[in-house]
Amino acid sequence: MAVLLVILCALGLASCLLPASAHAITIDTSDDDIGTLADRFSTLDDLSNSKNSDDEVVVNTRIAVLASVNRALDKTEVRFTGEAVGEVIDAGAGYKWVNVCDNGGNSIGVYMTDEQAEHVVNCGDYKTTGTVLDITGAYYISCDAHQGALDVHASQVSLVDAGGATTHEVDLGRLVAGVVLCAVALALVAVFVVLRARSGRRGKS
Amino acid sequence: MIYRLHIHDWRVIAHYLGILIMLVAVAMVFCFVVALALGEYKTAVDFLLSIGISATVGAALILFRYEHGSLDWRQSLIITGLCWVILSLFGALPLSMSGQYANYLDAMFDTVSAFTTTGMSLALDTDHMALSLALWRAIMHLIGGIGVVVIALALGIFGTGAAAASLYRAEARSGQVMPEIRQTSRFILRLAAVIVVVGTIACMIPLFLNGFSVRSALVNGFIVTASAFSTGGMSTHSMGLMYYHSWPLEVIALVLAMLGCINFVLYGDLWRGRTKNFFKDIEVRTLVVWVTALVVLIALAIKGSYFEDLGAMLRRTLFETLSGAFNLGFSTMYTGQILYGMGSGALFVIILSMIICGSSSSASGGIKAFRVGIVARSIAQTIREVLAPDRARPRTFYYQQGKKLVTPELVSSSMIILLLYVVTYVVGAIVGVACGYNALPAIFDSVSAASNTGLSLGVASAGMPRVLEVTFMLEMWLGRLEFVAIFAMIVELFAFVVPSKRMRWRTKKK
Numbered sequence: 234m235a236v237l238l239v240i241l242c243a244l245g246l247a248s249c250l251l252p253a254s255a256h257a258i259t260i261d262t263s264d265d266d267i268g269t270l271a272d273r274f275s276t277l278d279d280l281s282n283s284k285n286s287d288d289e290v291v292v293n294t295r296i297a298v299l300a301s302v303n304r305a306l307d308k309t310e311v312r313f314t315g316e317a318v319g320e321v322i323d324a325g326a327g328y329k330w331v332n333v334c335d336n337g338g339n340s341i342g343v344y345m346t347d348e349q350a351e352h353v354v355n356c357g358d359y360k361t362t363g364t365v366l367d368i369t370g371a372y373y374i375s376c377d378a379h380q381g382a383l384d385v386h387a388s389q390v391s392l393v394d395a396g397g398a399t400t401h402e403v404d405l406g407r408l409v410a411g412v413v414l415c416a417v418a419l420a421l422v423a424v425f426v427v428l429r430a431r432s433g434r435r436g437k438s
Numbered sequence: 439m440i441y442r443l444h445i446h447d448w449r450v451i452a453h454y455l456g457i458l459i460m461l462v463a464v465a466m467v468f469c470f471v472v473a474l475a476l477g478e479y480k481t482a483v484d485f486l487l488s489i490g491i492s493a494t495v496g497a498a499l500i501l502f503r504y505e506h507g508s509l510d511w512r513q514s515l516i517i518t519g520l521c522w523v524i525l526s527l528f529g530a531l532p533l534s535m536s537g538q539y540a541n542y543l544d545a546m547f548d549t550v551s552a553f554t555t556t557g558m559s560l561a562l563d564t565d566h567m568a569l570s571l572a573l574w575r576a577i578m579h580l581i582g583g584i585g586v587v588v589i590a591l592a593l594g595i596f597g598t599g600a601a602a603a604s605l606y607r608a609e610a611r612s613g614q615v616m617p618e619i620r621q622t623s624r625f626i627l628r629l630a631a632v633i634v635v636v637g638t639i640a641c642m643i644p645l646f647l648n649g650f651s652v653r654s655a656l657v658n659g660f661i662v663t664a665s666a667f668s669t670g671g672m673s674t675h676s677m678g679l680m681y682y683h684s685w686p687l688e689v690i691a692l693v694l695a696m697l698g699c700i701n702f703v704l705y706g707d708l709w710r711g712r713t714k715n716f717f718k719d720i721e722v723r724t725l726v727v728w729v730t731a732l733v734v735l736i737a738l739a740i741k742g743s744y745f746e747d748l749g750a751m752l753r754r755t756l757f758e759t760l761s762g763a764f765n766l767g768f769s770t771m772y773t774g775q776i777l778y779g780m781g782s783g784a785l786f787v788i789i790l791s792m793i794i795c796g797s798s799s800s801a802s803g804g805i806k807a808f809r810v811g812i813v814a815r816s817i818a819q820t821i822r823e824v825l826a827p828d829r830a831r832p833r834t835f836y837y838q839q840g841k842k843l844v845t846p847e848l849v850s851s852s853m854i855i856l857l858l859y860v861v862t863y864v865v866g867a868i869v870g871v872a873c874g875y876n877a878l879p880a881i882f883d884s885v886s887a888a889s890n891t892g893l894s895l896g897v898a899s900a901g902m903p904r905v906l907e908v909t910f911m912l913e914m915w916l917g918r919l920e921f922v923a924i925f926a927m928i929v930e931l932f933a934f935v936v937p938s939k940r941m942r943w944r945t946k947k948k
Binding site: 303334410419 | 463
């Protein structure tokens with residue numbers, strides 16, 4: 234019994250003296266309210282101060298939080314989803330820029346390899362819903378590699394939804410009203426031309 | 439004594455407003471054709487209906503006077519003041535129908551912002567906006583930058599002579615390249631066309647190299663050019679200029695904005711080889727001094743921020759400052775980066791940069807370099823008068839199309855307009871604070887709206903209080919037309935609606 238107690242004490246002492254082992258921590262901020270810029274994420278600040286330097290922290294978040302510029306998340310591994318919009322932009326040296334947006338009009342540029350960018354099947358625009366990507370990467374509020382840009386350097390990209398064509402129904406009522414009104418306008422212009430011509434002739438006579 | 443406008447005057451005003459509304463309808467036809475070509479059929483129908491409504495109302499108003507006739511100075515002022523309001527009402531129709539805006543007022547806000555070349559936007563989802571609609575916003579920028587009245591004058595709608603000159607001045611324009619206003623207007627239109635074509639090609643090169651298709655590079659290149667040259671700032675994407683991740687494009691945008699900030703009349707002098715007129719011009723010199731001072735100030739103020747790296751400093755903070763100074767409104771930073779990354783000193787410099795902006799008779803808004811130059815010279819004159827012997831009467835001159843004397847009247851009018859701008863900045867900021875915003879963003883956005891710059895710290899965004907939205911719209915109008923035409927319009931409307939013997943309104947005798 235005494236031997237067992239000594240072994241347990243020795244193990245406890247060793248665990249205190251040896252460096253902490255690295256382990257992954259996942260923090261979920263995806264449902265958080267952004268709140269005011271000054272006071273949000275104080276808990277995250279505390280956490281980032283107290284966490285072990287070897288911990289791999291991955292923060293589940295969303296574009297609105299990233300686009301609102303969050304110092305607490307700076308240089309942290311973040312994970313979020315977003316729709317690729319516009320074009321896949323060539324950044325040179327085997328890299329691409331893919332701009333992703335959420336439903337609330339927030340966007341962020343993601344720097345990724347050519348291979349990762351191949352997940353983008355569709356780019357969102359008026360006629361297309363873009364590919365929704367699940368992105369994990371390092372978040373920078375002032376990226377040294379890109380002259381102070383706010384961006385994410387992707388480490389892992391996966392496809393959530395390929396996206397596709399969007400349909401916009403033509404309103405027939407508006408079409409008919411438009412044609413009728415254009416015809417009315419032309420008729421009024423014709424009346425004006427006639428009246429002006431008569432007025433000109435009267436003036437001369 | 440103020441003469442009350444007669445019903446005949448209102449018929450003349452309605453007639454010319456009708457013509458201008460028809461012009462907007464014609465501009466929409468271009469976007470309608472583009473929408474059809476791009477297969478954006480729903481938007482094409484929205485444009486068709488907007489054309490129908492605008493053209494019908496315009497044609498009906500034209501009928502108010504079908505006889506030949508001319509305009510006087512007061513009618514010109516009212517037309518100029520009213521046309522920017524009324525054209526915004528009709529220009530907002532396709533935006534409102536698109537579903538991109540929460541309500542008509544928001545669409546109207548964007549239209550006012552586009553026509554006044556401000557660039558603030560309340561669009562809900564710019565990334566999924568129809569290209570033809572984005573093109574419409576860019577065209578409104580161009581129309582506003584060149585000047586609604588200038589375009590109408592170039593097309594010969596207002597004829598020539600005194601009436602044309604009145605309209606030209608009423609739209610806060612001054613100086614002539616050619617003997618006739620119509621020729622000057624045509625010169626401005628041709629100049630804008632050349633710059634837009636060259637600018638679009640220049641913008642297409644970096645876009646094309648970054649993997650954009652030819653069509654996409656062309657559309658984006660045109661929209662960036664139109665927006666930058668007219669010192670607007672609206673874009674095809676919610677990230678604005680940051681979307682492109684291209685510093686050459688940012689440099690081109692700044693150069694285009696700088697061109698849009700210079701008095702258009704000076705280009706005529708350059709064209710004719712009169713380089714002296716250009717380099718000795720009071721506005722060019724004031725702008726050079728002002729921009730140099732801003733660059734030095736921002737370099738000092740940026741200490742301690744997280745943009746101390748030279749690359750970041752040049753691409754982010756210097757761009758932001760020059761964007762404000764050239765009235766551009768494009769940004770290479772997120773709101774949070776500006777608010778918390780730059781420090782209060784740098785933020786103050788950016789607010790400062792937006793106050794003055796470009797030259798008179800340019801695409802830009804703000805107090806204008808001319809007035810600041812005149813006030814600076816009057817201060818110098820005051821000091822010289824104090825130091826001069828009793829009998830000496832020192833005189834101060836400035837150069838603009840020749841050497842001219844700084845008169846007390848000129849100083850007074852410059853000071854009045856300068857004061858009105860400051861009052862407008864302050865009033866907008868107070869309304870912003872009253873609506874619950876922090877003082878700094880409220881001041882920033884108010885200055886941005888009244889100087890027609892378009893940079894924002896998030897106050898001007900979808901869902902903003904309606905009182906503030908309307909205040910910002912008024913600020914944009916007042917800033918664009920430099921108060922006089924708007925005040926004249928308000929007084930005349932008031933006099934027409936509420937005639938009072940005590941105020942000695944008089945009916946104009948014909």
